[in-house]
Amino acid sequence: MSLDKATVAGIAHLARIKVDDDRLETMVGELNNILGWIEQLDEVDTDGVAPMTSVADMDAPQRQDIVNDGDCRDRVLANAPAAADGFFGVPKVIE
Amino acid sequence: MSTLTDLTLAQARDKLKSREISSRELTEAHIVAMEDARDLNAFITETPEHALTMADAADARIKDEQNGDKIGPIEGIPVAIKDLYCTEGVQTTAASHILEGFKPQYESTVTANMWKAGGVMLGKTNLDEFAMGSSNETSYFGNVISPWRRTDDNAGQIVPGGSSGGSASAVAARIAIAATGTDTGGSIRQPASFVGIVGMKPTYGRCSRWGIVAFASSLDQPGPMTRTVRDSAILLQAMAGHDPKDSTSVNQPLPDFEAALTGDIKGLKIGIPREYRMDGMASEIDDLWKQGVKWLEDAGATCVEISLPHTKYALPAYYIVAPAEASSNLARYDGVRYGLRVDGDSLEEMYEATRGEGFGDEVQRRVLIGTYVLSAGYYDAYYLKAQKVRTRIAEDFRNAFEQVDAILTPTAPSAAFAAGEKGDDPIAMYLNDIFTVPASMAGLPGISVPAGLSADGLPLGLQVLGNAFDEETVFRVGSVLEQAAAFDARPAKWWGDKS
Amino acid sequence: MSDTVKAPEPQLIQGATGDWEIVLGLEIHAQVVSNAKLFSGAATEFGAEPNTQVSLVDAAMPGMLPVINEVVVEQAVRTGLGLKAQINNYSVFDRKNYFYPDLPQGYQISQFSQPIVGEGIVHVELADGSVREVGVERLHLEQDAGKSVHDLHPQQTYVDLNRSGVALMEIVSKPDMRSAEEAAAYVRKIRSILRYLGTCDGNMEQGSMRADVNVSVRKPGDDLGTRAEIKNVNSLRFIQQAIDYEAQRQVDIIEDGGAIKQETRLFDAGSGTTRAMRSKEEAHDYRYFPDPDLLPLEFDDAFVARIKADLPELPDDKMDRFQAELGLSHYDAGVLVAEREIADYFEVVANGRDAKIAANWVSGNLFGLLNKDGTAITDSPVTAEQLGGLLDLMADGTISGKIAKDVFEDMFATGKDAATIVDEKGLKQVSDTGAIETMVDEVMAANQDKVEEYRGGKDKLMGFFVGQVMKASKGQANPGVVNQILKNKLSG
Numbered sequence A: 001m002s003l004d005k006a007t008v009a010g011i012a013h014l015a016r017i018k019v020d021d022d023r024l025e026t027m028v029g030e031l032n033n034i035l036g037w038i039e040q041l042d043e044v045d046t047d048g049v050a051p052m053t054s055v056a057d058m059d060a061p062q063r064q065d066i067v068n069d070g071d072c073r074d075r076v077l078a079n080a081p082a083a084a085d086g087f088f089g090v091p092k093v094i095e
Numbered sequence B: 001m002s003t004l005t006d007l008t009l010a011q012a013r014d015k016l017k018s019r020e021i022s023s024r025e026l027t028e029a030h031i032v033a034m035e036d037a038r039d040l041n042a043f044i045t046e047t048p049e050h051a052l053t054m055a056d057a058a059d060a061r062i063k064d065e066q067n068g069d070k071i072g073p074i075e076g077i078p079v080a081i082k083d084l085y086c087t088e089g090v091q092t093t094a095a096s097h098i099l100e101g102f103k104p105q106y107e108s109t110v111t112a113n114m115w116k117a118g119g120v121m122l123g124k125t126n127l128d129e130f131a132m133g134s135s136n137e138t139s140y141f142g143n144v145i146s147p148w149r150r151t152d153d154n155a156g157q158i159v160p161g162g163s164s165g166g167s168a169s170a171v172a173a174r175i176a177i178a179a180t181g182t183d184t185g186g187s188i189r190q191p192a193s194f195v196g197i198v199g200m201k202p203t204y205g206r207c208s209r210w211g212i213v214a215f216a217s218s219l220d221q222p223g224p225m226t227r228t229v230r231d232s233a234i235l236l237q238a239m240a241g242h243d244p245k246d247s248t249s250v251n252q253p254l255p256d257f258e259a260a261l262t263g264d265i266k267g268l269k270i271g272i273p274r275e276y277r278m279d280g281m282a283s284e285i286d287d288l289w290k291q292g293v294k295w296l297e298d299a300g301a302t303c304v305e306i307s308l309p310h311t312k313y314a315l316p317a318y319y320i321v322a323p324a325e326a327s328s329n330l331a332r333y334d335g336v337r338y339g340l341r342v343d344g345d346s347l348e349e350m351y352e353a354t355r356g357e358g359f360g361d362e363v364q365r366r367v368l369i370g371t372y373v374l375s376a377g378y379y380d381a382y383y384l385k386a387q388k389v390r391t392r393i394a395e396d397f398r399n400a401f402e403q404v405d406a407i408l409t410p411t412a413p414s415a416a417f418a419a420g421e422k423g424d425d426p427i428a429m430y431l432n433d434i435f436t437v438p439a440s441m442a443g444l445p446g447i448s449v450p451a452g453l454s455a456d457g458l459p460l461g462l463q464v465l466g467n468a469f470d471e472e473t474v475f476r477v478g479s480v481l482e483q484a485a486a487f488d489a490r491p492a493k494w495w496g497d498k499s
Numbered sequence C: 001m002s003d004t005v006k007a008p009e010p011q012l013i014q015g016a017t018g019d020w021e022i023v024l025g026l027e028i029h030a031q032v033v034s035n036a037k038l039f040s041g042a043a044t045e046f047g048a049e050p051n052t053q054v055s056l057v058d059a060a061m062p063g064m065l066p067v068i069n070e071v072v073v074e075q076a077v078r079t080g081l082g083l084k085a086q087i088n089n090y091s092v093f094d095r096k097n098y099f100y101p102d103l104p105q106g107y108q109i110s111q112f113s114q115p116i117v118g119e120g121i122v123h124v125e126l127a128d129g130s131v132r133e134v135g136v137e138r139l140h141l142e143q144d145a146g147k148s149v150h151d152l153h154p155q156q157t158y159v160d161l162n163r164s165g166v167a168l169m170e171i172v173s174k175p176d177m178r179s180a181e182e183a184a185a186y187v188r189k190i191r192s193i194l195r196y197l198g199t200c201d202g203n204m205e206q207g208s209m210r211a212d213v214n215v216s217v218r219k220p221g222d223d224l225g226t227r228a229e230i231k232n233v234n235s236l237r238f239i240q241q242a243i244d245y246e247a248q249r250q251v252d253i254i255e256d257g258g259a260i261k262q263e264t265r266l267f268d269a270g271s272g273t274t275r276a277m278r279s280k281e282e283a284h285d286y287r288y289f290p291d292p293d294l295l296p297l298e299f300d301d302a303f304v305a306r307i308k309a310d311l312p313e314l315p316d317d318k319m320d321r322f323q324a325e326l327g328l329s330h331y332d333a334g335v336l337v338a339e340r341e342i343a344d345y346f347e348v349v350a351n352g353r354d355a356k357i358a359a360n361w362v363s364g365n366l367f368g369l370l371n372k373d374g375t376a377i378t379d380s381p382v383t384a385e386q387l388g389g390l391l392d393l394m395a396d397g398t399i400s401g402k403i404a405k406d407v408f409e410d411m412f413a414t415g416k417d418a419a420t421i422v423d424e425k426g427l428k429q430v431s432d433t434g435a436i437e438t439m440v441d442e443v444m445a446a447n448q449d450k451v452e453e454y455r456g457g458k459d460k461l462m463g464f465f466v467g468q469v470m471k472a473s474k475g476q477a478n479p480g481v482v483n484q485i486l487k488n489k490l491s492g
């Protein structure tokens, strides 16, 4: 399959990346090139093969239910581009 | 001074311990070298004051040792840290505009381990943006230059490989005794091969990923970049260990890696994978590989041909899995809590402008690919398929390691290339990792050891792969190769103060 | 349940073209009771200052990683067992990717294709005694999002991440409900079960329980219609209002020749209406995939068995036992098991006492005063032990039932024990036959005419005499003794 410009624009929007129109054109070619190359995977017989879900062959470790973190608002907000009144600020959202 | 920067980690460690040299003088020599080598653009952030404070503390501990104070395994050693590791209070950028100025309020587990072991931080090294690249040409902070040049081209700039290109150049140019890298599809081993140093990717889960900017979570693994295999073993010892903060960190006792360097590989069976002999591969690579086989056999190992049938599919599968994970891992860079924010009239405009400006071309390319392969209707055809292929690749290795103890391959299909040479063809660039990616997909350990020079005088590496959590065999075989190859070429100094 | 299951009547909407049936499915988000968050060690308490219960993990700082809280896993399994559901020993955490300022990672860690709990069943009883079986499709664990505050700043939305990463159980029902009443009863029942289990506090005002309501309409017997999802409705009344409004809206659209859009809608409590959400309007593509930072969640049967062994008695079982063993009526049992705290209270009162009397006192006198005061049973000024003490005084004849009511009001006001109040106020019932005989004599002397009438066959006057004697004793005479003495003397 081949991606067209509108599809790539849609993907860029889904990824929340602004791509200028001229670069979008280039991007369409590049992505199609990469996807075309990737399609050689179709040659591999994967019938009945389980997808790899984790590289590490072990059980998921679990934490105890103890409060030992948080309560560090200054550190949480230290790098915020727009923090005020103890909150992160973003452009107004209308639901 | 120059002799201080020539010391290996093991040598410096011993001289520090016997108090023949101090960490301060060792560190000062490296700071001078760092400042002198700015032409290489190996560092994004230099931290000389930090380094001297840490060096003095190390000296104090060494001095106190007779009072029973414990000194760490890398006490007083100046190292460089890939700028993907979060370092408390020190700018951490991942070489991206989107994180410019970000000062983490925390220290990555691996670097924290290293500081506990006595390490001294010289600075944060340059890399491909978010570790996405194989030539260190995608950094927002400019390309890293290799200290190496082709014999027939005195002015041409060579890439150090990527993504740990800054660390590679820093170690090769003797700015840092050792450095950390991260390896997702070859980002430690390939640059190590390009600059003639040792690069080691441990088994997935051996080193904690906590506090390291994530690229592809199921593949990322921190590891050491050094000038010798022994140094690699020493540094990995200081970096690795179980971390309860990383669910994929393995709770297994850490072997004594340095002790594994017995030099004895008699009776070991080494696999030579048929599928790594690629069409159009430079004959000098194939020759070096054959030489490697001979070296190992001369040392008493038996080399046998093996088959890893899905090798050729590892790279395309990787270019689904890694971008998919990256597209999700990089969603947090949204201009809300840290890093760059480009204002917009609405929330959505703010997001799109921030990420449009904040991410460079290669990152955008991979985020878009990753977004696409996970999107509705394509997940099964791409992501799920790739993860099934990945199972096949892991099976190949599992079968192989039932017959052999380690695997020998070239590290990269070519020597380093000139900057800009592969700039406009992403796939040509991706092919750099063709020999490193399969083991990454299977989570296995591997080391690149410098083994020779190309016809135009650039380093070439050989790769040893091992079974999961058998870094010891990897190191042991790697050190035998190292001895046999006796690689002692070093780049002629063309940068900074030429005296 | 032991009662014969009588299916309820569907709630039909009379449209211009005939009757319409409402089809409802609910997704309940229930906050898991735990000290710390699902994947971080930050606290979960309600009402803290903004961003003070946020770890670097919850704020999705670069390189931060999730590690699962073991108690949350147990709570999910416990809840699954309480819903009589399939427990999946192997489940997977996935990332649900979308951008929103209250979602710091840019994805929510949730469970998509392999949830921790599979199908279950819930019995929902309606006011008329009919019972609906509502299927549970699944229960999965996921992270809560932070909170966006839109009204603190003219140009900005403020983001508080205190809730970010708090563990939620999402309980997804099958589209098995057919009326707003059933939906509310279902939520009430789920809430009751979770509170019995101690896995969610069920506090809807604080947002510990919210429901997404899927509403569609169809002609009876037709296939399912297109549904609208009404997000985050946070009270039982609102759930009913939202359904009533939305179902009618859909019928009107279809009858006007329109089509229902599959969309997300918001309930406006002020107007009782629903409206399409303005943001998040574009088609969602969540790009689910297994979270590579986490390993699949696995546990063995022994782990499940251990949790099962510790399960409390659940409302349906309690209901059966209250009827079968304690002889309570279906209605009384239903009232007493609805809330775990009430059942617990009742069981202490009933322990070793007459269960029916205990039930009457709890659901009658106690509830009366609690409701009047707006006090929860857990804050009752009269403890279950104290109420039991009062019933004991009645049982052994120390006080009469009538006096007991007064004593109880006193207990409620003062928190004192019944015996103390009876002592202090000298309310002990008089059983001394001598004293009562004197009072009987006096009453008979004062009412000679009535004595004659009684002796002439007007038996009914007995009540009059008893009343007079009780009045003379200020209610403290033992009515049994009074009766006996009167009978003797009047006939004599």
Ligand SMILES: [Mg+2]
Binding pocket: C027, C212
């Ligand atoms: Mg939902």
Ligand SMILES: [Zn+2]
Binding pocket: C029, C142, C170
């Ligand atoms: Zn949910």
